[in-house]
Amino acid sequence: MRFCKASDQSLLIYLGDEISLSTHERVLKLLQLFQKEPPSWLCNIQPAYCSLMVTFDPCRVAHAEVEAVVRKLEQRAESLRRPKSRTVDIPVCYDAEFAPDLEDVARAHQLKPADVIRLHASRTYHAYFLGFAPGFAYLGDLADEIATPRLDVPRKKVPAGSVAIAGRQTAVYPFPTPGGWRLIGRTPLTLFRADRKPMELISIGDQVRFHSISPKEFSKLASE
Numbered sequence: 001m002r003f004c005k006a007s008d009q010s011l012l013i014y015l016g017d018e019i020s021l022s023t024h025e026r027v028l029k030l031l032q033l034f035q036k037e038p039p040s041w042l043c044n045i046q047p048a049y050c051s052l053m054v055t056f057d058p059c060r061v062a063h064a065e066v067e068a069v070v071r072k073l074e075q076r077a078e079s080l081r082r083p084k085s086r087t088v089d090i091p092v093c094y095d096a097e098f099a100p101d102l103e104d105v106a107r108a109h110q111l112k113p114a115d116v117i118r119l120h121a122s123r124t125y126h127a128y129f130l131g132f133a134p135g136f137a138y139l140g141d142l143a144d145e146i147a148t149p150r151l152d153v154p155r156k157k158v159p160a161g162s163v164a165i166a167g168r169q170t171a172v173y174p175f176p177t178p179g180g181w182r183l184i185g186r187t188p189l190t191l192f193r194a195d196r197k198p199m200e201l202i203s204i205g206d207q208v209r210f211h212s213i214s215p216k217e218f219s220k221l222a223s224e
Contacts, residue, residue: 001074003067009043009058011066015074016050019140023050024128028205029077030070039069047129047204049138087207090172090187092121092163093218098186105148105165105182117212119143120163120184125170127206135174135192137202142168154180161186163210170210174200185210188222 002014015030016023031047034054041061046053056066094102094117106113125139142165150166155178158164162173164181173179174191191201202208213221 001071003063003070005063006053010053010055011063011070013052013054013070014050015052019049019128021126024126025082026074026077027052028082029080030074031204032080033073033077037073041066046131048131049128085205085207086203087124087209088202090163090189090201090208090210091213091217091221092185092187092210093213093215094120094185095215095218097215098162098218099184101151101164101182102184105146105184108148109146111145116146116184119146120165120170121210121212123209125208125210127202127204127208129204130200130202133173133175133177133192135200135202136171137200137204137206137208139170139202139208140168142170144168148182150180151182154178158183159186161188161191163187172202186218188218 004012006012015026027047027050030052031045034042034045041057042054043057044055054066096102102113102116106116123143127137127139130137146165147168148165157176158173158179160173160176162183163185164171164173164179164183166181171181172187172191189201192199
């Protein structure tokens, strides 16, 4: 465990140096303790692949005191069970209309588009954390056979529901936003709704699966 002063009111806690489920399990357990027993000085806590960013009230506590609390919580977290996860199933239409980068991804790996679809939908992904936009979950790990870098020039607008890949990650854009990930499909599901509990369809620690649907099925689900 390493600590880094990110600002005068935040502390970055590293629980590992590489993206892995074992490291992220440590992140989830420590996050669980903070959520169950939030210190009075805690303002916000943001998990990532291998770290947690703790934001605190600098008028009430100093970095050294926050670090001491974290060390004690980490010792207790080791004996916790991993938080129970849900499995979220996401229907995806991989039709060319919704997948402008599918052909390029297939060509880059000397595959057919059907192979890319099969490989993408064959895995269960882990939701490492949420960021970039409300409801945007970073999911791993993508099969090596289709791992592809981001676009050199990001799009100015990516449609909501777009299913995308970048490196060994995959994700679904919850809103129309700029984005540089490669688009290989689209889901009719709404990833984020302020009037829903929880508001996001995918939460940190969830297991996520994708399955292929036809354009006709997409239209039917989108209209429901």
